[in-house]
Amino acid sequence: MLVHNAAAIAVLLACPACNGALTGTPDNPSCRTPDCDRHGVPLDRIDGKAVLVDFNRSILDRDAMLATGGASVLGRDRWRQVLSRVVDGRNHFSAHYARTMIAELAASNGARRPVILVVGGGAIGSGAEPLYASPDVDLVAFDIYVSPHITFVADGHAIPLQDSSVDAVWVQAVLEHTVDPFAIVAEMTRVLRPGGLVFANTAFLWPVCEHAYDFIRFTTSGLRWLFRDFDVLSVGYSSGPGTTAALAIRYLAQSLLRSTKLGQIAAFPFVWLRLLDRWCDGRRGLDGASALFFYGRKADRPLALDALVPFYAAQPALARAARRNRD
Incomplete structure (x- = not known):
């Protein structure tokens, strides 16, 4: 069955920037590696979903993602899926x-x-x-x-x-x-x-x-x-x-x-x-x-x-x- 909340698998999660372990509460973890850019930085969340992206090394844009509520840039409506x-x-x-x-x-x-x-x-x-x-x-x-x-x-x-x-x-x-x-x-x-x-x-x-x-x-x-x-x-x-x-x-x-x-x-x-x-x-x-x-x-x-x-x-x-x- 699908795990809907990342907090349920907190022990498996890692920092997207350095692969280091996360610390803090399961609902609000952050990287605990001192020299990592993400150290102590809480994760973004959109519609209850944790955003685990190192935007410094990704084609994804943080501001655009937050502004659109994490919407897909491509049309994924039901009509297209059925067709x-x-x-x-x-x-x-x-x-x-x-x-x-x-x-x-x-x-x-x-x-x-x-x-x-x-x-x-x-x-x-x-x-x-x-x-x-x-x-x-x-x-x-x-x-x-x-x-x-x-x-x-x-x-x-x-x-x-x-x-x-x-x-x-x-x-x-x-x-x-x-x-x-x-x-x-x-x-x-x-x-x-x-x-x-x-x-x-x-x-x-x-x-x-x-x-x-x-x-x-x-x-x-x-x-x-x-x-x-x-x-x-x-x-x-x-x-x-x-x-x-x-x-x-x-x-x-x-x-x-x-x-x-x-x-x-x-x-x-x-x-x-x-x-x-x-x-x-x-x-x-x-x-x-x-x-x-x-x-x-x-x-x-x-x-x-x-x-x-x-x-x-x-x-x-x-x-x-x-x-x-x-x-």
Whole structure:
């Protein structure tokens, strides 16, 4: 279940500027490291959510955040969310790995209650609902804007949690919207306990979808290198070439009609193309996918560089196994 108040996980929190411990009351902590810029400075709060951001090292602006009440700079109304689900479909792989992650943590943690961190959880990702519904885990979520679905506000380039403090990390449709995904993953690795789990779902051949806040794309091999500090448990495409084709038609229509809404309406008859993803060849499916996923376990040592190129040949078998397991 989601932890709504950061005070409930005060022992896990860290200063976003120096990673040092916080002191004070759970509702009003501050950094206790004497030479830190945040030493003794109480945290900002917006709508009851703690703001754990080092604004000196973040693209975020403190004054703008406080002035807007922590609102997202992008439209995230209900209409857009419903349309996205109808047009883009449901992510069945993320739903499968959400349930898998919960089951694996329950089997390995014994009496200790697992903690799952959701990076970029302002909106619940497609298929991630089991994480929020499970009574068997504590779900800690953050994003750069205030939302009912987060525990605190933070910038993923400096996650305000102690080293080795969480059992799993979930990051869905987020890494492509970060200026330094390698720094984000390094932070995720830092806060994960030894043997911790990670699920990442990110865009590959997906058009720009969050305007000025869309920065990067990954191939399957690129995603493997990004998560080189993890052993691969599963990898594959959550949206394949059929979805890529449907997206191309939609964005072509939007461009020709000079209207996002009209383009979406005009392309709606082609939504069925995404159903073809299920029958796409594994190798070509991965190479032409619109979105990819990685499920892994924190490793004792990173992937060697000379193992990266051979990984390309291993990908189709992993993708086929992931599809069988999901089905």
